[in-house]
Amino acid sequence: MTENGRTVTMREVAERAGVSVTTVSHVINDKPGVRIGAKTRSRVRQAVVDLGYRPNILAKNLVQGTSRFIGLVADSIATTPFAGQIIRGAQEEAWRHGRVLLVANTEADAAAEQNALAMMLEYQVSGILYSSWTHQALTLPPGLAEAEHVLVNCYAPGTGARAVVPDEVAGGRTATEMLIAQGHDRIAFLNTTSPSPAREGRLRGHREALVEAGLPLDDALVVDALPEQEGGYDAADRVLELGATAVFCHNDRVAMGLYDALRERGLRIPEDLSVVGFDNQEVIAGHLRPALSTVALPHYELGAAGIRVLLGEEEVAPGQQLRVDCPPIPRCSIAPR
Amino acid sequence: MTENGRTVTMREVAERAGVSVTTVSHVINDKPGVRIGAKTRSRVRQAVVDLGYRPNILAKNLVQGTSRFIGLVADSIATTPFAGQIIRGAQEEAWRHGRVLLVANTEADAAAEQNALAMMLEYQVSGILYSSWTHQALTLPPGLAEAEHVLVNCYAPGTGARAVVPDEVAGGRTATEMLIAQGHDRIAFLNTTSPSPAREGRLRGHREALVEAGLPLDDALVVDALPEQEGGYDAADRVLELGATAVFCHNDRVAMGLYDALRERGLRIPEDLSVVGFDNQEVIAGHLRPALSTVALPHYELGAAGIRVLLGEEEVAPGQQLRVDCPPIPRCSIAPR
């Protein structure tokens, strides 16, 4: 719309420039292999700016039979700040490729999910990113198969769907190495109790790091903890009993709880105990005292990589997972032994 | 696309049902005032499901001249979890009205913003929501005026643009009242130092509540604090000197800092000091020990209300603001005097 409220069409531009719509189209799109005189070109360009013309992409999509839409269905923007990062990553990467993201959040509601998928298909999306805020295995909704799709932060065994997930194993290794690098050799691991790729993966990485450093594997040092603030708080005594000098917490919230418990016992971080978290949940990790050293879940990258896989810019075989690095975020909660 | 990869068009449905496209269109849209025999109807319906036909909304939009798109430009999904809630609110409300949200985040980059606006206009959005993650005054980007628009969590004085903002004054009053209700009469207010609608509004609301309760206005009780964790941490001594029994913190991060400082001094919340925050930043407020009582910034509602205003469902005069309530979120950090 212009100021007068009406939509300016290509025909109006053509009339003002005294040429045909075809010519206008050719000029605007710089169609190669088409000859338009220099002065005609500039006359058209002038008309375009004079009228404030904007092409109607919908019409363009229609005739070209291609759309620049990519769908993103997220299961919960609500409950977590993480989803926002996935969306942002996907959105910016899509943008870079001249695509537009159609976001739908379905709070784990199957009906809403079907609706969202139907809508996306109606909008002729060229592909769909199906994301989950927590790294997990899941079954795909019917309908998803009707478009090209890539899973983000989740995977669907046996479906042949390609997925982009965080590299939990490498992440667990990284966290542990951050502690080992400072000379710690008795490291407790507050791992979550609920089975998940995160639980298994981080544990494996943790062990790999210990083995690599020639440290003993002591199962007693791996203690169960609810993956929340309470878990860390409650596990504090156990950690102290074990005589650990450093703790790898399954996530930042657990670390937060541990902080509180230690403070109440008059212990200092990192002087008395070094702590490393996981997730890099900004508001927590960045604002604890001392700021929490942690390992980041690469949500932004997951979203962005999802788009790249969808657009074929990054190769992933059917049924395979692309594992994205979890980078270390050193802050102030680790001291040398 | 169906399994065979091709897009099913209305013509194919028509052929299979042995009728014209017109008839198919009429049946699918249940066009009132049009007569189609019962058996033809069901033949068409059957063909639709057989072929897995989905209407091409782009074509529909084109001929009808209306689009179901609404644009949302957000200045930073990146730096804050709040933006996510605005997006979610807008998205769900748009959805309820059968609209689709086109999200663009422009990290305060003017060029990106222009791009985003251009893109949205090309997609024939029927309106644009322009949002900021922090409640503030700002100047509108050129181009925004080309479509109907509503500002969310910000306002632009002198432009006549309608805005939806949180009711800071009422919020400040609410927070203070939560403390007064428990018998507190000497209440410190750790207010931010940076000028903003939040600073002025919450202070005004704070004062209104005191006056209403017949309490004295003591300017000494309003102390400056950086609106971060550090601000709260550093202000702890001052609060204790003042002999306040309760503290209203400008935001949850400030409260978090105050928590730390008090814990270090061996003081307990809420027994020794009652605390109320502002923002209801989930990860913080919900996970502090004790959980922080606070006042919520209604980000979800802001987004949703923005859509309603845009769609004319909620009346707001040009240049006026719609103020959205900031509801109290009682948790465990306030004790009776």
Added chain:
DNA sequence: TGTCCATGATCAAACGATTGATCACGAGGG
């Protein structure tokens, strides 16, 4: 003078729907 060709621009058919106007047909009334 007639032919050929490069140049510059237009024609017209699509894309996939919607929609007001129109048509074919048989029944009922006069």
Added chain:
DNA sequence: CCCTCGTGATCAATCGTTTGATCATGGACA
């Protein structure tokens, strides 16, 4: 037997673009 009318369905134009085919013009060349 003709006219009218209700019923059921189709015709054809339209939305704003793109795009392969086509046309008009004038200069170079034989």
